Amino acid sequence: MRAVVYSNYGPPSVLHLTELTRPVPKPHEVLIRVRASTVTAGGCWVRQGAFPDSRWLTFFLRLFFGITRPRRPVLGFEFSGVVEAVGKAVTRFSTGDSVYGTTTGLQQGAYAEYVCIPESWRLGVMALKPAELTFGESAALPVGGMTAFQILQKADIQQGHQVLVYGASGSVGTYAVQLAAYFGGRVTAACSQANMALVQSIGADTVSDYAQLDITRWAGQFDVVFDAVGKLPPSVGKRLVKKGGHFLTVKSVTDEKIAYLHALEAIIAEGRLKPVIDRTYELEDIVNAHTYVDLGHKKGNVVITVAQP
Numbered sequence: 001m002r003a004v005v006y007s008n009y010g011p012p013s014v015l016h017l018t019e020l021t022r023p024v025p026k027p028h029e030v031l032i033r034v035r036a037s038t039v040t041a042g043g044c045w046v047r048q049g050a051f052p053d054s055r056w057l058t059f060f061l062r063l064f065f066g067i068t069r070p071r072r073p074v075l076g077f078e079f080s081g082v083v084e085a086v087g088k089a090v091t092r093f094s095t096g097d098s099v100y101g102t103t104t105g106l107q108q109g110a111y112a113e114y115v116c117i118p119e120s121w122r123l124g125v126m127a128l129k130p131a132e133l134t135f136g137e138s139a140a141l142p143v144g145g146m147t148a149f150q151i152l153q154k155a156d157i158q159q160g161h162q163v164l165v166y167g168a169s170g171s172v173g174t175y176a177v178q179l180a181a182y183f184g185g186r187v188t189a190a191c192s193q194a195n196m197a198l199v200q201s202i203g204a205d206t207v208s209d210y211a212q213l214d215i216t217r218w219a220g221q222f223d224v225v226f227d228a229v230g231k232l233p234p235s236v237g238k239r240l241v242k243k244g245g246h247f248l249t250v251k252s253v254t255d256e257k258i259a260y261l262h263a264l265e266a267i268i269a270e271g272r273l274k275p276v277i278d279r280t281y282e283l284e285d286i287v288n289a290h291t292y293v294d295l296g297h298k299k300g301n302v303v304i305t306v307a308q309p
């Protein structure tokens with residue numbers, strides 16, 4: 001099968017296309033013909049083997065993914081695709097099902113024509129693909145969607161709450177804007193001039209250019225402040241929150257639960273949530289896709305088309 005591998009940490013050019021043996025599902029696994037994957041901000045840091053500005057996080061990343069060189073040669077933390085075969089103990093999925101999910105904690109990622117996924121495991125998730133979404137959109141849902149959902153849940157947003165989403169144009173940000181509006185919040189979004197129309201179109205009531213912002217004028221204005229890009233110093237963010245309100249940051253420990261995916265699917269079915277797709281690249285073009293995401297300016301999500309039907 002065609003797959004993208006890397007054997008050293010580094011710039012996008014460490015990624016290259018090769019042929020690997022197609023995996024065989026164990027009894028509790030399904031074999032998936034991958035239709036789409038994504039390039040996430042986190043995936044680029046795993047490729048680099050380093051987190052920006054944090055030696056501690058880099059230490060844990062290396063502990064998990066390989067100290068001197070990557071232990072898992074195939075990246076791609078999100079996937080969508082079609083079940084090609086099922087292990088004999090699998091009960092939740094059948095051949096031909098369209099599915100999506102994450103490869104968190106697994107030996108192989110989704111930059112490959114085929115991947116084996118357990119029908120359930122502790123670190124990641126897999127579910128039937130929402131009918132409303134394309135394969136590309138479904139692949140772009142789990143990481144950003146579950147992150148925004150579970151962090152916003154901590155604030156229990158009520159009808160009319162004033163919610164600031166800082167860094168509203170990235171993957172987590174575009175999900176956070178839509179979800180905060182869905183929960184009943186009045187959403188103020190901070191993003192660059194170039195992304196203001198996009199952020200307004202997905203449900204922000206007010207949009208401000210982060211480059212022009214006099215943030216002090218917002219002191220004590222918000223019930224909830226969510227830094228969705230991890231660039232607002234907490235000391236500043238906390239000053240914007242009303243007494244009894246919440247300061248939330250994407251730099252929080254999160255987990256993956258099938259319940260989060262199902263909650264997102266229900267909101268999608270109501271027509272109130274849709275993944276924002278910035279660009280789509282072919283698997284062969286993976287170096288350009290990672291180069292683009294490395295710049296830190298993607299709008300929503302970047303999709304990789306792995307296999308056509």
Ligand SMILES: NC(=O)c1ccc[n+]([C@@H]2O[C@H](COP(=O)([O-])OP(=O)(O)OC[C@H]3O[C@@H](n4cnc5c(N)ncnc54)[C@H](OP(=O)(O)O)[C@@H]3O)[C@@H](O)[C@H]2O)c1
Nearest residue numbers: 041147167169170171172192229230231250254296297298
């Ligand atoms: N806790 C978790 O489980 C979890 C999960 C997913 C992601 N994350 C983390 O969350 C962060 C965001 O991830 P992501 O995938 O949403 O990132 P992303 O899509 O790569 O974010 C890019 C967006 O951020 C905007 N941006 C960049 N600098 C900004 C600034 N100073 N102020 C406001 N907006 C700015 C960019 O807009 P412009 O082009 O206009 O600058 C761009 O649209 C990353 O640090 C990621 O590692 C954490």
